[in-house]
Amino acid sequence: MKLKRDISEHNIISVNDVTKTYLGGTFTAVDNVSLNIKEGEIVAFVGPSGCGKTTVMRMVAGLETPTTGGIQVSGHDVQGPGPDRGMIFQAYTSFPWLTARQNVEYGMKILGVPAAERRERAQILLEEVHLIAAADKYPAELSGGMKQRVAIARTLAQKPEVLLMDEPFGALDAQVRWEMQEMMVEIMDVEKKTVIMVTHDIQEAIYMADRIVFYTRTPGRIKEDVYMDFKKGYRFTSKEDLLSQPGYLEIEKQMFAWMREEIQLQAA
Amino acid sequence: MSSVQGKEMSDTSIKAGNPELTKTRDKPKKLQLLVTLSGKQTMTYGLIGALVFFGLWEVAHLLTAEEAKRFLPSPLSVVQALITLIQEKDYMADVGISAYRIFGSFFIACAIAVPLGILMGCFAPIRALINPVISGARYLPAASFIPLLLVWFGPTDSQKMALLVLGVVFFLIALILDNTEAVAKELIEAAQTMGASRREIVINVVGRAASPAIMDSMRNMIAVAYTYLVIAEIVAAQDGIGAVMMRAGRFLKVDVIMAGILTIGIMGVLTDIVFRVTAHYAFPWNRKRKG
Numbered sequence: 056m057k058l059k060r061d062i063s064e065h066n067i068i069s070v071n072d073v074t075k076t077y078l079g080g081t082f083t084a085v086d087n088v089s090l091n092i093k094e095g096e097i098v099a100f101v102g103p104s105g106c107g108k109t110t111v112m113r114m115v116a117g118l119e120t121p122t123t124g125g126i127q128v129s130g131h132d133v134q135g136p137g138p139d140r141g142m143i144f145q146a147y148t149s150f151p152w153l154t155a156r157q158n159v160e161y162g163m164k165i166l167g168v169p170a171a172e173r174r175e176r177a178q179i180l181l182e183e184v185h186l187i188a189a190a191d192k193y194p195a196e197l198s199g200g201m202k203q204r205v206a207i208a209r210t211l212a213q214k215p216e217v218l219l220m221d222e223p224f225g226a227l228d229a230q231v232r233w234e235m236q237e238m239m240v241e242i243m244d245v246e247k248k249t250v251i252m253v254t255h256d257i258q259e260a261i262y263m264a265d266r267i268v269f270y271t272r273t274p275g276r277i278k279e280d281v282y283m284d285f286k287k288g289y290r291f292t293s294k295e296d297l298l299s300q301p302g303y304l305e306i307e308k309q310m311f312a313w314m315r316e317e318i319q320l321q322a323a
Numbered sequence: 324m325s326s327v328q329g330k331e332m333s334d335t336s337i338k339a340g341n342p343e344l345t346k347t348r349d350k351p352k353k354l355q356l357l358v359t360l361s362g363k364q365t366m367t368y369g370l371i372g373a374l375v376f377f378g379l380w381e382v383a384h385l386l387t388a389e390e391a392k393r394f395l396p397s398p399l400s401v402v403q404a405l406i407t408l409i410q411e412k413d414y415m416a417d418v419g420i421s422a423y424r425i426f427g428s429f430f431i432a433c434a435i436a437v438p439l440g441i442l443m444g445c446f447a448p449i450r451a452l453i454n455p456v457i458s459g460a461r462y463l464p465a466a467s468f469i470p471l472l473l474v475w476f477g478p479t480d481s482q483k484m485a486l487l488v489l490g491v492v493f494f495l496i497a498l499i500l501d502n503t504e505a506v507a508k509e510l511i512e513a514a515q516t517m518g519a520s521r522r523e524i525v526i527n528v529v530g531r532a533a534s535p536a537i538m539d540s541m542r543n544m545i546a547v548a549y550t551y552l553v554i555a556e557i558v559a560a561q562d563g564i565g566a567v568m569m570r571a572g573r574f575l576k577v578d579v580i581m582a583g584i585l586t587i588g589i590m591g592v593l594t595d596i597v598f599r600v601t602a603h604y605a606f607p608w609n610r611k612r613k614g
Contacts, residue, residue, distance in 0.1 A: 116516055117516075118512055118516070135515075136512070136515040136516045137516070137518050138516070138517055140516065141516060142513065142516040144509045144512070144513060146507060146509040147509075148509045148510055148513035150510065150528070150531070150532070151532070151608050151609070152531050152606070152608045152609075153608075161517070162518075165517050165518055165519050165523065193607070193608040195608060195609070206513070209517075210516075210517075213518075219516075
């Protein structure tokens with residue numbers, strides 16, 4: 056099934072000339088990166104390992120501070136982490152002492168959402184991520200994919216403007232990863248968030264994203280910034296549908312070529 | 324003759340050809356790696372172990388020369404001495420005062436160590452400020468504080484409890500600091516991105532996440548508190564299990580000394596059970612799943 060994507064002309068995230076150095080300036084992780092992201096866009100950050108793509112995302116989250124340059128989200132300077140920018144980590148971060156349902160309610164509790172509304176919204180989200188049957192189980196009783204769905208529902212429950220996903224499915228096996236990717240596309244059709252997603256998985260990036268920002272090896276710069284024009288403004292609820300789109304193979308080949316270039320330069 | 328030899332040879336060759344098979348067949352099943360026991364089996368093994376211990380003790384007693392037997396009384400006469408103590412010497416009052424010293428002082432040690440350990444684990448400046456002193460203090464033998472504590476407090480309950488606190492508090496802080504630092508960084512970052520306050524994160528994220536490990540540290544350290552109990556009650560004490568044992572020593576009543584040791588052992592086992600049961604019900608989310 057094809058879902059029409061809904062992207063506004065309005066920039067919600069602006070990254071302006073951001074550089075991040077470590078070790079007293081001797082190591083440059085991110086070198087002069089600028090980009091604007093429009094409201095409703097799903098953007099994938101792709102690039103070789105350790106290229107600084109995660110650092111850029113963590114700076115948008117406010118978990119790290121740019122050495123120079125600035126980041127605005129919804130017109131405000133990013134000063135630190137906040138619930139307007141929900142983040143999903145590769146490591147499982149659902150709180151082990153709370154059940155799936157209590158986890159989903161946790162973020163809303165922090166924001167002071169009244170109990171009745173919390174319960175109602177948690178129920179809706181648990182249905183959206185297909186977790187109703189396991190709603191009252193502790194994370195230790197859940198599979199990796201289910202734990203990740205708890206984290207996604209918990210983040211969405213706070214109604215963030217921006218969703219930041221740091222290799223969200225990286226720890227999952229191939230089948231579960233594929234199920235999660237398709238589920239995310241469906242959820243984004245309902246929740247309509249702006250998404251930045253860091254991934255190593257080229258196929259995942261092409262499948263989920265409207266736009267791919269490709270980073271060079273360290274120090275991370277933007278190598279290419281490409282829109283998935285071959286999707287003609289749609290997102291697909293099944294991967295087969297994506298693979299049968301004309302133009303898919305060309306973009307995938309291109310991505311692999313860029314990746315090989317960067318890796319070989321790194322090795323040289 | 325030759326045919327018998329041939330048969331033997333073929334037998335060994337089969338075994339040699341299938342070393343894997345032979346190994347698994349010959350080894351007792353329960354000594355395999357990763358094999359778990361049922362609760363009942365665990366109890367049975369524990370009981371057997373205890374019986375063997377008391378059996379060996381009884382045998383050692385029987386083998387001891389008649390005139391030396393009073394220095395190694397039989398297990399039964401130690402139990403007999405324990406019963407006599409309880410019935411005629413108001414021993415339960417001594418047990419009570421010892422228990423009060425242990426639990427009272429351990430409560431104080433926890434009241435200091437838990438918040439301090441968690442704060443040190445959460446905040447680098449607090450850790451940097453306190454850690455050098457704490458680390459050094461762990462190497463000081465608590466018993467060396469006895470003269471000082473006697474000067475400060477006199478031969479009082481406070482002096483004994485202060486010794487017990489000093490004996491465990493520095494280790495407890497170090498362990499709880501470790502427990503806190505072991506909390507996954509991503510849990511904290513996830514809470515930060517959800518807008519949780521610093522206070523909320525320290526108490527309800529880091530504190531909660533570390534709580535089963537902290538409980539384990541406490542269970543391990545109360546055992547150390549027991550070891551300091553006797554030291555505390557040997558010096559300038561009129562009451563408590565250690566004082567009873569010390570008096571018995573003066574009259575070479577070995578059965579009473581051993582009854583004291585037995586009492587501490589029983590109290591220790593009970594304390595351990597209380598901690599385990601509490602942890603089981605307090606942290607249902609942390610129960611080990613049965614394979």
